[in-house]
Each structure stands twice: as structure tokens, then as C-alpha cells.
């Protein structure tokens with residue numbers, strides 16, 4: 001049963017592949033190579049990483065919203081950075097669902113500006129979904145500030 005299911009999935013994948021190849025062969029010119037994605041700053045990459053480590057379980061991948069919590073891509077069109085910070089530090093709860101307070105969690109607070117910057121870029125449409133391409137090496141001043149904040 002399980003075998004059959006995965007067999008069907010493989011077949012579907014193969015057919016999708018074939019369809020894509022067929023589509024490609026109809027073009028007269030070879031398709032241009034996709035432009036290399038613009039590199040992001042370390043801070044944006046760090047925000048992506050920390051968001052997915054601490055927030056995405058509830059707020060969904062790429063800030064898109066989940067079963068438990070609203071889309072922060074949408075929220076950031078309405079709330080400013082102060083309101084964002086206040087919510088993350090102190091939490092927020094309506095009758096059914098609760099946004100935990102992260103004010104005492106260094107894994108969030110040491111990176112909160114990165115998380116905000118990442119989500120703001122997503123909200124403004126400046127950053128597509130997915131893992132940001134071409135992150136730079138971690139800059140030394142960032143590593144130093146991180147160590148100081150994390151107390152290591």
C-alpha cells in the first residue's frame with residue numbers, strides 16, 4: 001500500500017517533469033538563465049533563521065500565517081515596529097489563542113531587530129518566500145554583538 005502510494009507520486013513527478021520538458025522544447029529560443037538572486041544582508045538572513053526557529057511553528061513558514069496565529073506579513077502592514085516589539089516582549093492573548101511573551105528569551109531578544117527586518121521585507125514585498133539566497137559570511141561586528149547579548 002505504502003509502496004503503491006509512493007510509486008504513484010513518483011509517476012506524477014515524472015509526468016510533471018515531462019510536461020515541463022515538453023513546454024521548454026516548444027520555445028524557439030533557449031530560455032535565458034534565471035538571474036542570480038540578489039544577495040541579502042546577514043541581518044535579513046539571521047532574521048529568516050530566527051523567525052523559523054522561534055515563530056514559524058505558529059505564524060507559518062515565511063510569515064504567511066498558520067493554524068494558530070495570524071500572518072505577520074499582513075500584520076506588519078498595520079502595526080509599526082514599536083507595537084511589534086511590545087507584542088513580542090509582553091505577549092498578547094485574545095480569548096482563545098495566546099502569543100507568548102519572549103521578553104526573557106535571548107534566542108529571540110538578541111535577534112529581534114533581525115526578525116523584524118526580515119518580516120518587514122517580506123511584508124513590503126522586497127523579499128520572496130523561501131530561504132534567502134546567497135547569505136554573506138557572518139560579519140565580525142555581528143558575531144561580537146551576538147556573543148555579548150547571549151552572554152557567551
Ligand code: HEC
Pocket residue numbers: 051054055056057058059068069070072075079083084087088092093094095097098099100102108115
Ligand atoms: C505558540 C504560538 C506562537 C508563537 C511561537 C509565536 N506567536 Fe506571535 N502570536 C500568536 C498568536 C495566537 C497571536 C494572536 C494573538 C491575539 O491576537 O490575541 C500572535 C500575535 C503576534 C503578533 C501581533 C500581530 C498583530 O497583528 O497584532 C506579533 C507581532 C507576533 N505574534 C510576533 C511573533 C514573533 C516575532 C514570534 C517569534 C519570536 C512569535 N510571534 C511567536 C502565537 C504565537
